[in-house]
Every structure is written in structure tokens, then in C-alpha cells.
Amino acid sequence: MPSDKEGQENPLRSLMNVRMPKPASEEFIRVQDEYLKERNAERGITDIAGLKPVSSDERMYIWQGDIGLMVCKSHRETFYGIVGVQNITSL
Numbered sequence: 001m002p003s004d005k006e007g008q009e010n011p012l013r014s015l016m017n018v019r020m021p022k023p024a025s026e027e028f029i030r031v032q033d034e035y036l037k038e039r040n041a042e043r044g045i046t047d048i049a050g051l052k053p054v055s056s057d058e059r060m061y062i063w064q065g066d067i068g069l070m071v072c073k074s075h076r077e078t079f080y081g082i083v084g085v086q087n088i089t090s091l
Helices: 005-017 026-043
Strands: none
Touching: none
16 A cells, blocks of 8 residues: 555555445545535635626636536526636637
8 A cells, every 4th residue: 555645545546436335434535524514624615606707698607727616506407517717829
């Protein structure tokens, strides 16, 4: 087992993503949740409530970052989704 944090995280992530197709134990879920909460706190979460919409349409936001680190809670019944765009040279 690697002694450094990054070296230990890779096998842990593999174990969390690949496991037998049966219910996980309560302890496994608890440890996994604690680990993921700690990782989220380290990496930072972006809440859409803290962003400003574009001036042409209040329903549209432009944000660059890891989509897995964004929290979006719709205040309406309809959620329009998130569009990921890569390698744009101009908008």
C-alpha cells in the first residue's frame, strides 16, 4: 500500500467504484460518505445561487470548472439542465 495520500486515494476510489453487486454495509456507506464530504470540502463546491446570470437571459449562467463540484437546486419545477462546452476559442 502506498504511503502518500494520493497513492492511497487511487486504490480507494477503485474500490468504491467497483464492488460486488450486492448492498453495501452501513459502515462502508458511512466511511465512503465521510471521505467524499472531506474531498468536497478540500476541493470546494460552487453553488449556482452564488453566480450571476448573463445579462441577455436570467436563466443562463456561464461558469468554468469541474461540473462535479457544482450544486444546482432548481426553484422551479422545470430543470433545463447543464450544457458542457469544451475547447471554445470564442463565444
